[in-house]
Amino acid sequence: MIKFALLCARGHEFESWFQSGDAFETQAQARLVHCPFCQVTEVSKAIMAPAITSGEKERTEPVVAPAESQVALLDQHDLELRSMIDAVRKRIFDAADDVGARFPEEARKIHNGLLPERPIHGRASFDEARALIEEGVGIWPVPPLPDEHN
Structure with missing residues (x-):
């Protein structure tokens, strides 16, 4: 590695x-x-210094990270884009029923007329989503945001 x-x-x-x-x-x-x-x-x-070891084990004191570290901040464009994405996601999730892991089953039932048509959202594996698309079920993936689970 x-x-x-x-x-x-x-x-x-x-x-x-x-x-x-x-x-x-x-x-x-x-x-x-x-x-x-x-x-x-x-x-x-990026340019980086190579990590070279002498082969000898040496004792070193633990390195304490500085109190302030540089963090990459979002620029104005990133903030505006994030705001738009958040607004679209909120609109989708507010207007749809969360069916969780039952999403593939519920989507099929709605598609086949076994349940009344309504907007839903939930979770599906890649293979389940592919199968739904191949069956003609209209779905749209809404991936999680990077910090959504923090």
């Missing part, structure tokens, strides 16, 4: 672990690596 210092197109710096340098390149080209602050997938390696 190797740790890389990374930089997104908006200037946020962060670190991530990869199996190898090639693994990072493959994932970055496939846009699988994203910035944890703004979700941008345009990510590149």
Whole structure:
């Protein structure tokens, strides 16, 4: 495993672990690596000092993090975009019944006319969502926001 210092197109710096340098390149080209602050997938390696060890074990005192650390803040564009996303999500969730894990079953019943038509939301695995789409059931994924479960 190797740790890389990374930089997104908006200037946020962060670190991530990869199996190898090639693994990072493959994932970055496939846009699988994203910035944890703004979700941008345009990510590149930042300049970093190599970690070199002498092979000898040495005793070191624990390092205490400074009281103030730099945090990447959202710029005005990010804040406006986040506000719009929050408003859309609120409208969706306020207008629909939360059926939780029963979503695939409920969506099929509504689609097949076994239940009255109404807006619903809930959870479905990737495979369940794919099956619903293949069956012609109209669904729209609403992914969770990065900090939704904090």
